[in-house]
Amino acid sequence: MNDSAVAARIARTVRADIRALTAYPVAQAAGCIKLDAMECPYPLPDTVRDAIAATAREAELNRYPASDQQALKAEVAAAFGVPAGAGLLFGNGSDELIHLLIQACCEPGDTVLSPWPSFVYFDMAARFDHARFEAVPLTSDLELDLPAMLAAIERTQPKVVFLAVPNNPTGGTWTEPQIRAILAAAPGLVVIDEAYQPFADGTWMPELLAQPNLVVMRTVSKIGLAGLRFGYLAGHPAWIAEIDKVRPPYNLDVLSQAVLRTVLRHKDVLDAQAARLRADRAPLARALAALPGVQVYPSGGNFILARFSGQPDGNAVHLALKTRKILVRNFSAAHPLLAGCLRISVGTPDENAALLAALQDILSSES
Numbered sequence: 370m371n372d373s374a375v376a377a378r379i380a381r382t383v384r385a386d387i388r389a390l391t392a393y394p395v396a397q398a399a400g401c402i403k404l405d406a407m408e409c410p411y412p413l414p415d416t417v418r419d420a421i422a423a424t425a426r427e428a429e430l431n432r433y434p435a436s437d438q439q440a441l442k443a444e445v446a447a448a449f450g451v452p453a454g455a456g457l458l459f460g461n462g463s464d465e466l467i468h469l470l471i472q473a474c475c476e477p478g479d480t481v482l483s484p485w486p487s488f489v490y491f492d493m494a495a496r497f498d499h500a501r502f503e504a505v506p507l508t509s510d511l512e513l514d515l516p517a518m519l520a521a522i523e524r525t526q527p528k529v530v531f532l533a534v535p536n537n538p539t540g541g542t543w544t545e546p547q548i549r550a551i552l553a554a555a556p557g558l559v560v561i562d563e564a565y566q567p568f569a570d571g572t573w574m575p576e577l578l579a580q581p582n583l584v585v586m587r588t589v590s591k592i593g594l595a596g597l598r599f600g601y602l603a604g605h606p607a608w609i610a611e612i613d614k615v616r617p618p619y620n621l622d623v624l625s626q627a628v629l630r631t632v633l634r635h636k637d638v639l640d641a642q643a644a645r646l647r648a649d650r651a652p653l654a655r656a657l658a659a660l661p662g663v664q665v666y667p668s669g670g671n672f673i674l675a676r677f678s679g680q681p682d683g684n685a686v687h688l689a690l691k692t693r694k695i696l697v698r699n700f701s702a703a704h705p706l707l708a709g710c711l712r713i714s715v716g717t718p719d720e721n722a723a724l725l726a727a728l729q730d731i732l733s734s735e736s
């Protein structure tokens with residue numbers, strides 16, 4: 370193979386902004402306590418696994434997925450409280466839905482806006498899809514800066530506003546009056562990303578048909594099914610019909626659909642796991658906040674953002690945890706507002722205890 374000929378051809382073919390990117394590093398997780406990706410730490414019980422095995426056996430893998438998803442839509446609507454009369458669109462994870470929303474709405478150069486820091490994929494998807502990403506900084510205490518949001522909306526006239534509620538990676542939940550003000554000011558579509566809704570109070574689902582420019586996006590990734598890749602978008606049927614036009618026709622595979630339908634018949638299992646994580650969040654937050662030099666931010670998600678402002682700093686704590694085979698996500702260098710910040714998923718009680726013991730050790734012996 371002539372590597373230099375390939376490199377030359379890539380240099381004049383692949384977009385410059387794509388060539389400049391570095392691929393996202395995924396940590397080696399074998400044998401580690403994994404608290405870095407907001408996954409549910411509890412595996413599905415054997416009864417559900419057996420039911421999945423039986424459905425998988427019946428799946429018609431020689432056929433394309435059925436184009437009529439009415440049965441699955443009815444089951445998802447019932448399981449997740451989608452209001453009657455709202456339309457539904459399914460994505461291969463909500464990551465795909467983010468692309469579909471931008472592709473359906475944005476001409477090249479149009480603005481996609483979000484408070485920042487927030488979910489990095491809003492920014493990446495906007496740029497991949499030739500839109501302009503407008504990041505509106507949070508306040509220094511990581512709250513929504515509503516005047517700055519309204520000014521940026523007025524100035525940039527965004528086609529799409531993404532609001533992660535609760536927000537990732539900060540955990541904050543923007544208030545109802547704040548969101549109503551944004552809905553009223555936004556000239557285009559407002560997408561409320563409720564990836565963490567199962568761990569929070571409240572939802573914007575009931576407002577879907579009362580607002581002219583609101584859609585709500587959810588995922589099953591954080592409630593025990595990150596491996597399945599399934600997200601859903603709910604909204605006025607007229608909005609959903611437009612966005613559905615850019616969806617790849619067979620984006621949800623036969624196996625995922627079959628497995629999802631089976632798991633939804635045992636949704637009480639998912640609900641119990643989410644309730645458990647939610648109950649374990651406050652004690653973990655209190656224990657983290659009691660460590661020297663650690664500030665904890667209020668979280669409505671299945672994770673906690675903690676700022677390490679003493680010595681060792683966030684980078685050093687991240688590394689020391691990794692040495693002890695505990696993975697958390699380091700945001701120290703991601704944004705100036707997140708200096709020293711680590712994002713930690715709520716794990717099982719044993720995992721949380723191991724994390725706290727390690728942190729106690731790290732913060733006492735290395736300071």
Ligand SMILES: *Cc1c(COP(=O)(O)O)cnc(C)c1O
Nearest residue numbers: 462463464488533537564588590
């Ligand atoms: C994790 C996350 C998602 C991604 O969901 P997938 O369905 O796994 O693609 C979307 N939005 C936010 C805010 C998230 O944190």
